Amino acid sequence: MLAEDAQVYVISVAAELAGMHPQTLRQYDRLGIVSPRRTRGRGRRYSWRDIEQLREVHRLSQDEGVNLAGIKRILDLEAEVARLTQQVEYLRSFAEPGRRVFTAGPTGDVIAMRRGQRARMGEQRSTGGAIVLWRPTRRTEITYR
Template sequence: MVSDDAPVYVISVAAELAGMHPQTLRQYDRLGIVSPGRARGRGRRYSLRDIANLREVQRLSHDEGINLAGIKRILALEGEVEQLMRQVEYLRAFAEPGRRIFTADPTGDVVAVRRSERRTVRPVRGELPSHRGSLILWRPTPR
């Protein structure tokens, strides 16, 4: 099965699937609204996700009356929201009760703390516990 992100459709097929003229797709590419992948010869290759975005651009433009600058911003914000939702789900898997403990290393990357490296730390009032100089996310236990 082909991924939704696989750039497989040439511009004429993508235009037909999106219900647009190929020149419109070229314009959207130049404006950075929908940026397809490129083949070796620099020809545009559209994915199913690109085609869905093209349909959304058309809907926002025709049905909602939003200009292309507004549409570009909407699509960018939707992309950011999707990325943040994936990040929240990734972090939530670590932070759920009974799950692994993790820390942030000096570069800011999330690192799981091995059971052998865990230790019980009693935080000083107003301070958070640390692990080798890094912040450990923790939940206080009810007393």
């Protein structure tokens, strides 16, 4: 059995499995809606996950009446939710019942500490291995160190 991410289907096979014309797949690739991996010769190779995504695009377009810009936005938001869900699960792996997991670093950053690690007051160097969860800037973002 192949993995969902195995890039094995050429465009004609992927189009047939998704119930679409190959030109439609090319258009979706150009628009960044479903972008398969490329071979050295620049040929498209689709995975089963790509084909499932193509089917979802088709469903949203035909059954729900969503335009391509809306579909792209929906797919981007779903990818963001999946990324954030994975990040939450990662941060939960730090948690132990009754223990503090987050603290403020010397620069004011909110950081996740390793089990048993405590931030030292007045420490001016980087908290090696810590994850910066929030940094007070104009644009809030989550970064990894």
